[in-house]
Amino acid sequence: MPKRIPVVEKILSANDRIAQENRARLDEAGVFSINLMASPGAGKTSLIEHTVQRLARQFRLAAIDGDIATSIDADRAAAAGATAIQINTGGQCHLDAVMLRDALKQLDLIEFDLLLVENVGNLVCPADFELGTHKNVLIASIPEGDDKPYKYPGMYKDVDALIVNKIDLLPYIAFDMDYFRRGVELLNPGLVTFPISCRTTEGLDEWLDWIKTNARP
């Protein structure tokens, strides 16, 4: 008796196909790339500034900054020493693979080792759009509150690393780190986490070591 053989195939979305192409271009050029995601004001640009300043001697750095409007972020990344490109999404609440593809065309990729992509400030939508970068990193921030993993699970569950920024504000804010970490652990067990302060630079060394380890395997 003939049996029906189920054929299950992963059909890639248009976005995911272009993300794969982006990854191939980055790999071919030997560029290690990170997609930084966070709420508005969690410290994406500050982290990029510190990372660029501290790694400029070892890596040739590029930054691609996504925002609704202005070039404030790319200006800051450029001032820190990166080759910077601003994407203005014109209202769209996230970057997608097409936007990254278009931005990559403006870089001679062979000239770079490390690319930092700053997504639009948003704790919901960017999680749904793969860009093709090697790592997705989420920046949480102490003033946002300790309940964010529970309330924005989509953003926490698939990232490769978590930065908890603004730990210098812990004395002034009610933030239960154990409650926060339990929420993260439920969604993304064992997630590598870096508590840092871009203001005092505490914890930055561990983050930079993680980049170095991953960028030069």
Add this chain to the structure above:
Amino acid sequence: MPKRIPVVEKILSANDRIAQENRARLDEAGVFSINLMASPGAGKTSLIEHTVQRLARQFRLAAIDGDIATSIDADRAAAAGATAIQINTGGQCHLDAVMLRDALKQLDLIEFDLLLVENVGNLVCPADFELGTHKNVLIASIPEGDDKPYKYPGMYKDVDALIVNKIDLLPYIAFDMDYFRRGVELLNPGLVTFPISCRTTEGLDEWLDWIKTNARP
């Protein structure tokens, strides 16, 4: 010679039509309603808690809380003394008029004077979806940084009032209030603004007075 007469008609989107219906229902029941929008962690729920506690003697209060997941926010609003309803958007990054309509059906509106709607934490998308509430209010937060009006103009340009929360953190954070206010003024001249701290309760009286003035015209 016949001239072509241009016929320009505002076609309401499906969302806007339902928003109008929501407004009509609220007006008919005599419920004054506010849509609170902000980034994740800016203090929407804390503001609702304070507002409910302080106005409970004068107003019969309801809260409708929108989140990706959990009922944390509605639980807090209920604990503060409001009749609270949680909307879980299941991933969607904003409330829309249909979600509010469905939530309103769960309230006997004639039993209430004041409705506080807490939108999903997001500084981009909620601005595009009218709910039908009487006022749209944005909560900014000191730790988010002073450049947010420039980078998220869509959210600032159409709101009816602006709350600047967490002013108790001003001593610990580089935040240029003049630069922030200039950005707001460019987008929304003369916007009524309430600097407050939900932690110390500084500035809350002015916010509560604004509600009383608008709710009982």
